[in-house]
Amino acid sequence: xxxxxxxxxxxxxxxxxxxxxxxxxxxxxxxxxxxxxxxxxxxxxxxxxxxxxxxxxxxxxxxxxxxxxxxxxxxxxxxxxxxxxxxxxxxxxxxxxxxxxxxxxxxxxxxxxxxxxxxxxxxxxxxxxxxxxxxxxxxxxxxxxxxxxxxxxxxxxxxxxxxxxxxxxxxxxxxxxxxxxxxxxxxxxxxxxxxxxxxxxxxxxxxxxxxxxxxxxxxxxxxxxxxxxxxxxxxxxxxxxxxxxxxxxxxxxxx
Amino acid sequence: xxxxxxxxxxxxxxxxxxxxxxxxxxxxxxxxxxxxxxxxxxxxxxxxxxxxxxxxxxxxxxxxxxxxxxxxxxxxxxxxxxxxxxxxxxxxxxxxxxxxxxxxxxxxxxxxxxxxxxxxxxxxxxxxxxxxxxxxxxxxxxxxxxxxxxxxxx
Numbered sequence: 001x002x003x004x005x006x007x008x009x010x011x012x013x014x015x016x017x018x019x020x021x022x023x024x025x026x027x028x029x030x031x032x033x034x035x036x037x038x039x040x041x042x043x044x045x046x047x048x049x050x051x052x053x054x055x056x057x058x059x060x061x062x063x064x065x066x067x068x069x070x071x072x073x074x075x076x077x078x079x080x081x082x083x084x085x086x087x088x089x090x091x092x093x094x095x096x097x098x099x100x101x102x103x104x105x106x107x108x109x110x111x112x113x114x115x116x117x118x119x120x121x122x123x124x125x126x127x128x129x130x131x132x133x134x135x136x137x138x139x140x141x142x143x144x145x146x147x148x149x150x151x152x153x154x155x156x157x158x159x160x161x162x163x164x165x166x167x168x169x170x171x172x173x174x175x176x177x178x179x180x181x182x183x184x185x186x187x188x189x190x191x192x193x194x195x196x197x198x199x200x201x202x203x204x205x206x207x208x209x210x211x212x213x214x215x216x217x218x219x220x221x222x223x224x225x226x227x228x229x230x231x232x233x234x235x236x237x238x239x240x241x242x243x244x245x246x247x248x249x250x251x252x253x254x255x
Numbered sequence: 256x257x258x259x260x261x262x263x264x265x266x267x268x269x270x271x272x273x274x275x276x277x278x279x280x281x282x283x284x285x286x287x288x289x290x291x292x293x294x295x296x297x298x299x300x301x302x303x304x305x306x307x308x309x310x311x312x313x314x315x316x317x318x319x320x321x322x323x324x325x326x327x328x329x330x331x332x333x334x335x336x337x338x339x340x341x342x343x344x345x346x347x348x349x350x351x352x353x354x355x356x357x358x359x360x361x362x363x364x365x366x367x368x369x370x371x372x373x374x375x376x377x378x379x380x381x382x383x384x385x386x387x388x389x390x391x392x393x394x395x396x397x398x399x400x401x402x403x404x405x406x407x408x409x
Contacts, residue, residue: 001324032393102323144365147357240358245349 002232003146004103008076009138011103011203013110013224014075016131018212021071022122027057030120031067034113036234038062065110067117075123076215077135078106085162104232105137111224118215128212132223134231138201142191148241149201153189155244167194175234182208185234202237205231324366332366335359 004011022030035046049058049068058068066077081097101109113236117125155165169189176183184202207227213219220234242248339356342348348356 001328003362006362006369147361148354151354240350240354242354245350245354 001102002054002104002236003139004136004235005105007138007144007146008080009099009103009136010078011107011110012075012077012133012135012137013074013107013114013227014073014133014135015054015114015129015215016073016133017118017121017129017215018127018207019072020121020127021055021124023054024051026122027055027069028059030122031057031059031069031117032163034061034067034117035059051164062097066114067113069117069121073239074114074118075092075116075133076110078110082106091159104217107134107228107232111228115217115220115224118220119217124215127215129209129215129220129223130212131206131208133204133206136231136235139198140201141198145199146241147237148237148239150187151188151241151244152238155246161215165189168193180210182210183230184208187238199231203235205234329366332359332363336363 003009019239028035035043036060038046045062047060048255051057053070056070058066060066060079060081062081063160064079064081066079068075076252079098080100082094083097085095086092118129121127126237127209142144153164153167153169155192156169157167167189168191170186172184172186174184184206186206188202189199191199205227207223207230212222239241336356336359339348339352339359342352343356
């Protein structure tokens with residue numbers, strides 16, 4: 001189990017591919033089998049998002065899975081979904097449409113859906129996969145922060161003696177670099193000024209390949225399995241917080 | 256008194272200006288639509304913009320997940336905490352192990368809160384009600400005290 005499980009983090013998984021400029025109608029038509037197999041009452045509840053370009057499409061299924069595709073990217077995200085139901089003679093109640101599931105259990109489900117969506121994309125046989133990404137998003141109260149992430153925030157805030165009112169920290173860091181592969185992670189931590197609002201943690205782990213992978217099922221499964229393993233390992237490392245321990249840092253730089 | 260987890264699970268219906276976006280970066284629109292119909296489902300990936308209802312939903316999900324840990328994993332965490340604590344008490348703990356100990360403790364706290372926190376929250380709720388009752392009785396006593404001399408005077 002990961003800390004992401006205990007804090008109800010939600011996953012997003014995506015690929016970056018060779019660009020192919022298919023108009024939005026083509027994209028939706030390609031992804032139609034996913035929409036088409038939804039039960040009728042659920043299909044009517046699908047939300048299609050307004051697209052900013054003619055080459056991207058996104059929709060959210062009733063059970064909380066969001067599919068998004070552009071000319072160069074495809075991603076599947078899980079979000080909690082809810083609706084308000086009016087009650088006779090009482091206040092409305094909130095009904096969860098999505099099922100609360102641990103992050104580590106959701107990741108393989110989201111990945112499987114991503115593979116299906118990727119293989120449906122227009123001209124997929126002529127394209128290559130150049131990047132795989134795993135994102136963890138967590139709404140969290142200040143007092144629930146994992147110790148390592150708290151240490152990270154304190155580390156960044158030291159010049160100001162940790163007197164934060166609000167912050168929006170975003171760090172895109174290179175984690176590893178080889179001849180064929182580069183790994184990075186975007187760390188985003190936001191805290192609004194209003195005390196009654198939640199913080200948001202987002203860790204976007206990415207592995208980029210110098211030479212693209214042919215997008216067949218077995219390759220995509222392998223890429224995602226390895227990415228899941230390594231991203232989760234990194235997220236645990238962040239939450240444990242050795243990277244932000246000043247004593248350990250002093251040992252590293254020899255000060 | 257600070258509200259703990261069970262109180263946070265209650266949905267805040269009083270909030271009148273609840274806004275939610277149907278999509279990231281999309282236009283916000285009122286959560287409640289028609290009194291007659293069930294509202295359209297909404298997704299909420301950006302929690303910073305939402306009210307206590309969404310915080311509550313995330314907390315519910317987190318608690319369900321934390322409470323579902325297997326006994327084997329829980330025993331393993333307890334064993335690890337014991338091992339690290341023994342090292343700490345023996346003065347032989349390294350900085351890495353000390354960080355690990357903090358993390359294991361945090362994990363166990365969350366599991367304990369998810370499994371047993373509701374009992375403490377129920378107790379807290381009872382204490383709040385008794386405190387309120389005591390306050391109400393004090394107010395009543397004061398009002399009676401103020402009324403009695405004036406009635407005697409009549």
